[in-house]
Amino acid sequence: MGDMPGAREELDRLGRALRAQLVELINDLTPGSDLRLLFLDAPRIVDWHEPLRYQYSTSSFNGERPAHVSAAESVSRAAALLGSAGWEVAISQEGVGGGARPGPRPGSVVIGRRDGCRIEIRVSDHRSIVYFDGRTPAMALYEPEEFQWPEPARTAETVTPGYVLCYECDGLGWCPGCGGRGWVYDKVRGRKNCSVCHRDRVCLICRGAAQLAISLLSPYQRGYYPELG
Numbered sequence: 588m589g590d591m592p593g594a595r596e597e598l599d600r601l602g603r604a605l606r607a608q609l610v611e612l613i614n615d616l617t618p619g620s621d622l623r624l625l626f627l628d629a630p631r632i633v634d635w636h637e638p639l640r641y642q643y644s645t646s647s648f649n650g651e652r653p654a655h656v657s658a659a660e661s662v663s664r665a666a667a668l669l670g671s672a673g674w675e676v677a678i679s680q681e682g683v684g685g686g687a688r689p690g691p692r693p694g695s696v697v698i699g700r701r702d703g704c705r706i707e708i709r710v711s712d713h714r715s716i717v718y719f720d721g722r723t724p725a726m727a728l729y730e731p732e733e734f735q736w737p738e739p740a741r742t743a744e745t746v747t748p749g750y751v752l753c754y755e756c757d758g759l760g761w762c763p764g765c766g767g768r769g770w771v772y773d774k775v776r777g778r779k780n781c782s783v784c785h786r787d788r789v790c791l792i793c794r795g796a797a798q799l800a801i802s803l804l805s806p807y808q809r810g811y812y813p814e815l816g
């Protein structure tokens with residue numbers, strides 16, 4: 588895979604800046620939170636269409652606001668911190684999800700946007716819990732590469748005496764459905780598991796050997812080889 592020049596450095600820079608901003612917000616709004624639970628260590632693939640897109644993101648970090656700080660104070664403090672750090676800030680009253688009970692509860696969401704990054708801070712009106720979400724833009728890091736269908740493991744010239752080329756893969760050895768990738772292109776999701784091998788990658792009949800011993804063929808399998816009589 589060919590690197591896209593500078594893309595990984597840029598995404599890493601955005602990931603570090605996002606983390607630093609989240610740490611500042613968490614320490615200020617919910618002091619004493621366990622920052623070891625803030626996972627932002629490696630970008631994940633979030634779009635499997637070519638070229639694949641990578642993103643740093645948190646999975647809903649939460650902390651507790653101090654007892655003497657009201658929800659409204661937390662919201663304005665979050666907005667002020669983001670604004671002073673150059674984030675474009677919006678506040679919505681759409682309610683706060685998360686926790687055991689489904690559905691939104693009364694609360695506010697502070698949304699910050701900067702350099703394609705997004706931070707959301709959800710402050711519940713009636714509970715002390717504060718949720719933090721952050722993500723960088725989803726970026727392509729590698730040039731898409733045309734898949735090279737593998738060379739067959741066996742051909743009519745290299746098949747072992749006493750064997751025939753596998754009728755399923757015709758000597759390929761790899762799964763004939765996906766060429767050994769374990770996945771195939773999918774319009775909607777970008778990629779999906781190969782329905783022929785279910786990610787085994789090798790041909791299910793010859794298990795990768797690409798050839799079958801004539802003496803072990805079942806009557807059904809012999810039907811694929813009329814030349815055997």
Ligand SMILES: [Zn+2]
Pocket residue numbers: 753754755756757758759760790791792793794795797798
């Ligand atoms: Zn095969």
Ligand SMILES: [Zn+2]
Pocket residue numbers: 762763764765766767768769770781782783784785786787788
């Ligand atoms: Zn396959």
